[in-house]
Amino acid sequence: MATQKELLIELPEIFDFSINLAYMQRNPKECMYAVKEGTIMRALDVGGVRTLFQITCPDNRFLHVHFLTGIKPENKNAIAAFIRNWFDLDNDLTLFYEMAQKDPLLKQTVSDFYGLRNIGFPDLFEALCWGILGQQINLGYAYTLKRQFVEKFGESVEYNGQAYWIFPSYEEIAKLQPADLSDIKMTMKKSEYIIGVAQLMANGALSKEKLMALGDFKQIEKELIKIRGIGPWTANYVLMRCLRFPTAFPIDDVGLINALKLQMALDRKPTKQEILNAAVSWKDWEAYATFYLWRLLY
Structure with a gap:
């Protein structure tokens, strides 16, 4: 029985926690979560509340989610939905x-x-940023850029002397100029693309809900490719890792x-x-x- 500070998420038959953990540990520069001793630690902003949670899986039947800081009972459903989407459990x-x-x-x-x-990106802004950051560079350098971006513009939750990062919000990035990203070792074009995406989301022209409402895969792909900095590769990456087509x-x-x-x-x-x-x-x-x-x- 889960307590108020816990959540149980039932797993599908085709799921192996250890296999997914191994994938999540493929790059030590990952900054959006931490894998430690068979557990996953992640921070999220849910309704303006920064929540840190830990995921364990002792029996491969349920994910056991333990809330460490910032939990509100009304946010548990949103966090459960995030985790189900993150691991593509449905x-x-x-x-x-x-x-x-x-x-x-x-x-x-x-x-x-x-x-x-x-294992994907439930948040559209994070998915689009990751797609843009990864264009025409190797994966290791893409992780370096993401860490620089997150640590400069994101928020964090401190726990036992370690910072757990939350991806920067599009509302904050939309206020920036490309020069504000000059400390991050990416091209000026990529800075412009990321800010442009943030501005589209901030003014309501772009959202996950609006894209999904189009229904048709090809129509969504076309809509994404209209965005400056988004080509067929990035569009399909987002369709695959975020929109789950x-x-x-x-x-x-x-x-x-x-x-x-x-x-x-x-x-x-x-x-x-x-x-x-x-x-x-x-x-x-x-x-x-x-x-x-x-x-x-x-």
Whole structure:
């Protein structure tokens, strides 16, 4: 029985906490959560209240969420919804696994990482910023930029001598000029793009709700690509990691290309047509196929 400072979240059958923890520890520069001794620590701002919580999973049947600071009973449902979205718990992966176990490029991968979820970005602004920050640079440097951005403009919760960071709000970033981001070692263009996205969200022109209300995948993709700094790769990344469209497919992604090169045992990059041919059997599950192939590399 959960207490007022606890929350239990039931897990789907296809879920493995240790596999997901291993994924979450892939880069030591990650600053939006901390993994310590089999637990996850994360801070969120919910309704203006900074809440720090710890997630454990002793039996692989429930996530046990322990609130350490700042909990209000009325915010527990919002935090539960955030965690369910973060771990993509409401997506039934049965059909994906049935397909992947027959696919020559995926069958070993889904066996090695059985129970891995597409751990994403419930917050649209964070997803768009991460997509922009990661454009045309390696993953390690993208994490460095994110940490600089978060620590300069975000808020934090202090607990046992450690700071747990909350991603900067679009309301605050919308007030900035590109020069205000000059300490962060990214291009001026990326600074402009991030501020532009923040301003669109601050004036109500862009929101997760408005995008989802469009309903159609292609229409949402077109709407995202209209935004300065958002191309097809970033749009599909956000559709995949935030808006949770299983058909999202960042086909030009370097990680996907390198993973397929490895799986196909090629001495060159696969062509776009070779990728499309390989993806025929992934229909309706392109996002998860991509995510699992990424996991081969990082």
